[in-house]
Amino acid sequence: MGLIRWKPEGIKVRLFTTVAALRCYLRQARAGQLNSEFEVGLVPTMGALHAGHLSLIEKARKENDVVVVSIFVNPLQFGPTEDFHKYPRQLESDRQLCEQVGVDVIFAPKAAELGVVSQEEGDRGQVLGVRDSLGDRGQGVGVREEDSSPNTQPPTPNPSLSPTPNPQPPTPCSLPVTQVIPPLPMISLLCGRSRQGHFQGVATIVAKLLNIVQPETAYFGQKDAQQLAIIRRMVQDLNFPVKIVGCPIVREPSGLALSSRNQYLTPEQKAEAAILYEGLKKALIAFLEGEIKSQHLIAIVKAQLARVSSLQTEYVELVHPDTLKPLAEIEEVGLLAIAARLGSTRLIDNIILSKRQPIVAIDGPAGAGKSTVARSVAQSLGLLYLDTGAMYRALTWLVIKSGISVDDEPGVTEIASTCQIDLRMSDDPQTGVRVWINGQECTQEIRYEEVTSNVSAIAAQKAVRDELVKQQRQWGEKGGLVAEGRDIGTHVFPDAELKIFLTASVEERARRRRADLQASRGLDLSLEKMQQDLSERDWKDSNRDIAPLRKATDAIEVNTDGLSVTQVTELITNFYWEKTKL
Ligand SMILES: Nc1ncnc2c1ncn2[C@@H]1O[C@H](COP(=O)(O)OP(=O)(O)OP(=O)(O)O)[C@@H](O)[C@H]1O
Numbered sequence: 001m002g003l004i005r006w007k008p009e010g011i012k013v014r015l016f017t018t019v020a021a022l023r024c025y026l027r028q029a030r031a032g033q034l035n036s037e038f039e040v041g042l043v044p045t046m047g048a049l050h051a052g053h054l055s056l057i058e059k060a061r062k063e064n065d066v067v068v069v070s071i072f073v074n075p076l077q078f079g080p081t082e083d084f085h086k087y088p089r090q091l092e093s094d095r096q097l098c099e100q101v102g103v104d105v106i107f108a109p110k111a112a113e114l115g116v117v118s119q120e121e122g123d124r125g126q127v128l129g130v131r132d133s134l135g136d137r138g139q140g141v142g143v144r145e146e147d148s149s150p151n152t153q154p155p156t157p158n159p160s161l162s163p164t165p166n167p168q169p170p171t172p173c174s175l176p177v178t179q180v181i182p183p184l185p186m187i188s189l190l191c192g193r194s195r196q197g198h199f200q201g202v203a204t205i206v207a208k209l210l211n212i213v214q215p216e217t218a219y220f221g222q223k224d225a226q227q228l229a230i231i232r233r234m235v236q237d238l239n240f241p242v243k244i245v246g247c248p249i250v251r252e253p254s255g256l257a258l259s260s261r262n263q264y265l266t267p268e269q270k271a272e273a274a275i276l277y278e279g280l281k282k283a284l285i286a287f288l289e290g291e292i293k294s295q296h297l298i299a300i301v302k303a304q305l306a307r308v309s310s311l312q313t314e315y316v317e318l319v320h321p322d323t324l325k326p327l328a329e330i331e332e333v334g335l336l337a338i339a340a341r342l343g344s345t346r347l348i349d350n351i352i353l354s355k356r357q358p359i360v361a362i363d364g365p366a367g368a369g370k371s372t373v374a375r376s377v378a379q380s381l382g383l384l385y386l387d388t389g390a391m392y393r394a395l396t397w398l399v400i401k402s403g404i405s406v407d408d409e410p411g412v413t414e415i416a417s418t419c420q421i422d423l424r425m426s427d428d429p430q431t432g433v434r435v436w437i438n439g440q441e442c443t444q445e446i447r448y449e450e451v452t453s454n455v456s457a458i459a460a461q462k463a464v465r466d467e468l469v470k471q472q473r474q475w476g477e478k479g480g481l482v483a484e485g486r487d488i489g490t491h492v493f494p495d496a497e498l499k500i501f502l503t504a505s506v507e508e509r510a511r512r513r514r515a516d517l518q519a520s521r522g523l524d525l526s527l528e529k530m531q532q533d534l535s536e537r538d539w540k541d542s543n544r545d546i547a548p549l550r551k552a553t554d555a556i557e558v559n560t561d562g563l564s565v566t567q568v569t570e571l572i573t574n575f576y577w578e579k580t581k582l
């Protein structure tokens, strides 16, 4: 993220309804930046904003220079008997909420602006889509754009919610607009079974929004877990240059997942709807006690749901959260998902059941002793010390060895994108971690002076950082590790079970550093000068473009003034046991 947040003087939130105006704004915002790390975050929504949406927006606000929230009730993703007409539209209150949380731009286009309306229908103010179940009529059912009045048709039973597949599936392919079709195995189960064509409509509109806004990052809720998996897959398959961030489900105190559709529920139904999360929690407890079989976990949820007689369960399924493949049992991780109907309101919820070992993320200012403490905590807990510094050093060594200049960014990126770094705890506590790159051990070599003097030039390259963070996150999938740095808990492992912000006063850090330099190199440096250098470094680290130092909101601050490494290690391991006990 850049240093300066871009916003015209005196204006709070801009509202654009046209692609041209939005693009013009973004072009000016990018052009006005001297900083190359200017970042735009997009939060796609259908409006009627609630605290779930706000959690996405707040995350985007923290991580970007410009935050765009799109509000568009997308006709392409609604079936003919679904609630397109009824879906809440409340742009003015959405605008006020966006203003309160510091959104820069709301993009609220009409359907015609996004091309989901034919010329002729556009003239008549009608939108395409709200997919026609007779398919071949193809031009949609002529719903008036932005029609928020209740449907005047008598309520018809929703075939899409019946347990058997819709006998006459809509054929959104017949719509005269280019569409994105996600892989069939991902869209033909869970919600895709009853909402045929839905994910095609979602993928199409999200692809359009990504192309229009061209954000660095886009934020989606884990509540729509199938949607999130499909979008991640689309972005990967179609090489969209965007990072997709999934955000945790925000719930009512009762456990009910927040949703715009909760507005349809009566107070009584709202209380009953909490049973969805009750069921998921029961399954989680069983899983934590060792139950991994899909059949049993699903039965636990169904038994719980059966306690509310007015609830009609559409599905309870266990799938892999990325591929959405049905699982017979959980090997590493599973997504346990529910869809059910209370009256005419369709609700969804889910939970991730993961065998992943915990992650300890330690961030903090320079000289706080992060690497010593991380190594010691890893040793004491029997976890891997994910020595991220060693990873950058290993890459630097390989770059030098390959004869590539360290400032040849494309060349370095090519090597970074194809290298595989392995780390293993050494039996010898002195060695700490052993390092391999592309199968070749380089534990000693990465300490050579040539590597030391070039590693910061390599680590400063954004593409390198992105590649190595990708590798670090792959390690994170299994978990069971301790990592340290400046943004481990905020960026690399935002889901870490334990986050520590390790700090010490400038005076203490300067004293320690001076003592180290005296012991290792016989240097006798001025304490005052060292304090001044450290203060400057703190400021720079907190304000740098790449990986700025930030304390995660859920991190525990540990001030190590006057504490030994052993004492700090003991403190952190106690926090670990506290956090990870059942
Ligand atoms: N409770 C929640 N916690 C976290 N994210 C959420 C929550 N509810 C919605 N989101 C996310 O907000 C984004 C916009 O969702 P959307 O506007 O459809 O809201 P919604 O409340 O899910 O509405 P719907 O009733 O259509 O399900 C999606 O990425 C969605 O996953």
Ligand SMILES: CC(C)(CO)[C@@H](O)C(=O)[O-]
Pocket (backbone or CB within 6 Å): 044, 045, 046, 072, 074, 077, 202, 205, 206, 224, 227
């Ligand atoms: C992602 C989305 C905005 C696409 O219309 C919608 O499906 C939603 O709100 O989750």
Ligand code: BAL
Pocket (backbone or CB within 6 Å): 046, 077, 224, 227
């Ligand atoms: N949040 C997903 C949008 C939909 O249900 O259509």
